[in-house]
Amino acid sequence: MIVLDEVTKIFPGAREPAVDRVSFQVTEGNICVFVGPSGCGKTTILRMINRLEEPTDGDIYIKGERVKDKHVNADELRREIGYVIQQVGLLPHQTVEQNVALVPRLLKWPADKIRSRVAELLQMVGLDPQEISHKYPYQLSGGMMQRVGVARALAADPPIMLMDEPFGAVDPIVRERLQDEFLRLQKELKKTICFVTHDINEAIKMGDHIVILAAGKLIQHGTPREILTAPANDFVKDLIGENKEIKLLELTRAAELVKPQAELPPALSSNGCCVQSIDPVQRALEIMLKENSDTVGVRDGDELIGAISWAAIKEYINAINANI
Amino acid sequence: MDFETDRFISTLVDRAPPHALEHLQLVLIPLVIAFVVAFPVAILLTRRRFIRSTERVMAVFNAGQTIPPLAVIAIFFPFLGLGREPALLALTIYALLPIARNTLVGLKGVPREVIEAARGMGMTDWEILIRVELPLSVPVIMAGVRISAILIAATAALASLVGGGGMGTIIFAGIDFFRVELVLAGTLFIVFIAILLDRVLTVVENILTTVHLKSR
Amino acid sequence: MELGEGLLRWFVLWFVNFYDEQLGFIDYIIQSWEQIVDYTANHFLLVFIVMFFSLIFWISIGLLISRYDSLATGAFSVGNLLFCIPSISLFGIFITIPMLGLGRTSAALALILYAMMPMVRNVYRGIKSVDWGIIDAARGMGMTARQILFRVQIPIALPVIFAGIRITTVMITGMAAVATFIGERNLGRLIHHGIARESSDMIIAGAILVSFIALLLDYLLGKIERRIASPGLRYDHQDEIT
Numbered sequence: 059m060i061v062l063d064e065v066t067k068i069f070p071g072a073r074e075p076a077v078d079r080v081s082f083q084v085t086e087g088n089i090c091v092f093v094g095p096s097g098c099g100k101t102t103i104l105r106m107i108n109r110l111e112e113p114t115d116g117d118i119y120i121k122g123e124r125v126k127d128k129h130v131n132a133d134e135l136r137r138e139i140g141y142v143i144q145q146v147g148l149l150p151h152q153t154v155e156q157n158v159a160l161v162p163r164l165l166k167w168p169a170d171k172i173r174s175r176v177a178e179l180l181q182m183v184g185l186d187p188q189e190i191s192h193k194y195p196y197q198l199s200g201g202m203m204q205r206v207g208v209a210r211a212l213a214a215d216p217p218i219m220l221m222d223e224p225f226g227a228v229d230p231i232v233r234e235r236l237q238d239e240f241l242r243l244q245k246e247l248k249k250t251i252c253f254v255t256h257d258i259n260e261a262i263k264m265g266d267h268i269v270i271l272a273a274g275k276l277i278q279h280g281t282p283r284e285i286l287t288a289p290a291n292d293f294v295k296d297l298i299g300e301n302k303e304i305k306l307l308e309l310t311r312a313a314e315l316v317k318p319q320a321e322l323p324p325a326l327s328s329n330g331c332c333v334q335s336i337d338p339v340q341r342a343l344e345i346m347l348k349e350n351s352d353t354v355g356v357r358d359g360d361e362l363i364g365a366i367s368w369a370a371i372k373e374y375i376n377a378i379n380a381n382i
Numbered sequence: 383m384d385f386e387t388d389r390f391i392s393t394l395v396d397r398a399p400p401h402a403l404e405h406l407q408l409v410l411i412p413l414v415i416a417f418v419v420a421f422p423v424a425i426l427l428t429r430r431r432f433i434r435s436t437e438r439v440m441a442v443f444n445a446g447q448t449i450p451p452l453a454v455i456a457i458f459f460p461f462l463g464l465g466r467e468p469a470l471l472a473l474t475i476y477a478l479l480p481i482a483r484n485t486l487v488g489l490k491g492v493p494r495e496v497i498e499a500a501r502g503m504g505m506t507d508w509e510i511l512i513r514v515e516l517p518l519s520v521p522v523i524m525a526g527v528r529i530s531a532i533l534i535a536a537t538a539a540l541a542s543l544v545g546g547g548g549m550g551t552i553i554f555a556g557i558d559f560f561r562v563e564l565v566l567a568g569t570l571f572i573v574f575i576a577i578l579l580d581r582v583l584t585v586v587e588n589i590l591t592t593v594h595l596k597s598r
Numbered sequence: 599m600e601l602g603e604g605l606l607r608w609f610v611l612w613f614v615n616f617y618d619e620q621l622g623f624i625d626y627i628i629q630s631w632e633q634i635v636d637y638t639a640n641h642f643l644l645v646f647i648v649m650f651f652s653l654i655f656w657i658s659i660g661l662l663i664s665r666y667d668s669l670a671t672g673a674f675s676v677g678n679l680l681f682c683i684p685s686i687s688l689f690g691i692f693i694t695i696p697m698l699g700l701g702r703t704s705a706a707l708a709l710i711l712y713a714m715m716p717m718v719r720n721v722y723r724g725i726k727s728v729d730w731g732i733i734d735a736a737r738g739m740g741m742t743a744r745q746i747l748f749r750v751q752i753p754i755a756l757p758v759i760f761a762g763i764r765i766t767t768v769m770i771t772g773m774a775a776v777a778t779f780i781g782e783r784n785l786g787r788l789i790h791h792g793i794a795r796e797s798s799d800m801i802i803a804g805a806i807l808v809s810f811i812a813l814l815l816d817y818l819l820g821k822i823e824r825r826i827a828s829p830g831l832r833y834d835h836q837d838e839i840t
Contacts, residue, residue, distance in 0.1 A: 450772025
């Protein structure tokens with residue numbers, strides 16, 4: 059849906075390009091996370107998609123059309139793209155309702171349509187419209203502001219959302235909750251999302267696809283699984299950090315490592331609790347530790363289809379480590 | 383407009399200088415007195431004990447600038463008579479607000495963490511004021527003093543109306559006799575004095591800043 | 599008893615004397631009421647004319663320099679220089695310009711020039727004080743530059759801008775009194791003639807009236823200033839550095 063083709067950005071007076079011939083694609087309905095250290099160009103790339111910055115070279119396409127050609131004014135393009143930034147940037151002189159209604163008002167929607175949409179959106183992001191519509195931004199907590207920011211970006215139901223460290227300004231507990239709720243929302247809405255973060259864990263958690271950048275260059279891109287199991291170089295390895303094994307187990311489903319009952323040596327006990335076949339293997343590991351057992355059963359719904367063993371997990375991880 | 387250059391030069395060189403000295407006094411005396419009054423009062427207003435009086439006291443200083451200086455000079459004239467006393471008093475009152483307000487804002491602008499850190503290191507309130515709050519507020523406070531200085535320099539022209547001398551003598555003479563050379567000459571002196579004061583105060587500010595950096 | 603009587607007598611005499619001497623200006627005001635009304639009307643008229651044009655010019659200039667920073671330094675240098683010049687000087691210089699001469703035009707023009715500094719400065723500061731994140735978010739959502747100026751920047755800057763209007767109005771009111779020396783017939787004239795005729799009643803009357811009007815305008819505009827900002831903006835009026 060979004061295609062970047064050799065996109066380059068050199069800021070006036072800078073010696074090095076901020077973005078250096080970056081090319082990749084974002085599939086429709088996916089969350090694509092741009093991740094990398096400060097100054098790697100991830101935010102610049104994001105801002106080129108809605109033309110807040112213009113590329114020095116290269117092209118960006120949305121649904122086959124060049125972003126530059128799509129509209130006469132960049133403003134019109136931006137009204138079709140949701141934009142969420144870390145500071146949120148709510149207009150302090152307007153109520154929450156007026157803030158969320160901003161793009162619909164620009165698009166001249168009828169008043170009652172706006173009102174009902176605002177209420178719907180606030181509920182979607184987990185806020186009570188009655189309580190919060192008439193409040194001003196200074197009366198909101200950090201977490202509430204971020205939610206309003208997301209609601210505002212979704213207001214005109216844009217197919218694409220650009221998010222620049224949207225959950226960065228809140229404490230880790232609130233951040234986790236916001237991430238989970240957002241993922242839940244995304245399952246319903248299936249928007250095409252470009253998400254910038256400097257936190258690799260957030261990238262792995264949120265991303266269907268990850269793009270790793272450093273000093274303006276694209277280092278590696280792929281699914282979280284691919285990044286974890288086949289890091290392209292030492293930089294990526296360092297970025298992932300020490301506990302990639304656990305992260306990988308969070309991404310691997312139990313269905314992958316399950317062995318049907320018959321195959322297991324009878325010596326291993328098999329009366330621990332169970333996980334569902336779509337659950338992450340990491341949960342099976344947790345149960346093993348809690349119940350002090352080496353095996354965990356796997357169910358598909360109510361039916362017991364097999365078990366995961368501690369040995370199988372080790373075998374899996376070792377195989378991956380051997381390949382890296 | 384016929385401009386008699388000779389008259390202009392002669393005013394500049396002969397007639398004006400004695401008044402320039404008067405004018406300088408008319409500026410410096412109120413500036414010093416205003417500082418001696420406004421500065422400590424503003425400091426007190428930032429101390430916990432007096433913080434509730436801030437609005438009321440600042441309203442008084444504010445009134446001092448809201449009431450036109452001409453009116454203040456005029457009001458004191460019948461009581462203090464001819465001479466520079468009404469002007470000195472009026473100019474002092476006029477100069478209070480910028481100094482008070484900038485001192486207040488400057489002190490309030492010192493980051494809380496810095497003060498807390500100082501307190502945590504065992505500095506007394508007085509030491510914190512002298513060694514932390516004031517040094518960090520020097521630029522803002524001096525800006526206020528400079529503004530006051532320039533305001534007074536210009537406004538002191540009104541002193542001559544009640545016999546206070548100063549550059550106003552020349553300027554008003556220029557108006558009464560419709561001679562722009564006098565007005566220009568007088569104005570030039572005032573602008574010169576204003577710029578001079580601004581420079582001197584900037585130097586003072588630099589000295590104060592270096593001094594406190596050295597005393598670390 | 600005797601002491602009491604004596605004190606009372608003394609007090610009455612003192613009061614009458616006080617009234618006669620110090621409060622004589624009240625008599626003067628009552629006597630010259632019509633002239634005072636005339637002077638006051640002229641005074642307000644001049645202030646109004648000056649503020650009318652100042653608002654149009656200087657708010658526009660302020661908005662302009664907040665957009666084009668390179669102009670800002672120039673504008674502020676001019677303003678700062680102007681402030682070193684006493685109002686009477688500018689009046690005096692203008693009346694010698696053939697096209698202007700004595701009277702209202704010179705006074706108004708000079709006052710409009712003085713109004714530049716506080717107005718432009720406050721507009722500039724107000725607009726600049728708007729958080730960059732807010733502007734970026736507004737741009738990112740598709741507001742045009744014009745929409746951002748009028749729907750975001752100006753509403754948020756309004757308290758500071760209006761404070762500038764208030765400060766300027768009060769300043770102009772005071773300076774307008776000085777314009778009496780170039781022919782304006784306003785309340786400053788009471789002071790002017792009072793000094794010439796050595797009538798302290800006139801002087802005090804003039805001074806009190808001008809002060810009263812200045813304070814009144816400051817108060818009224820201050821009330822509007824407090825109401826004018828959106829309730830979502832918490833603006834601390836104390837935080838104004840000149």
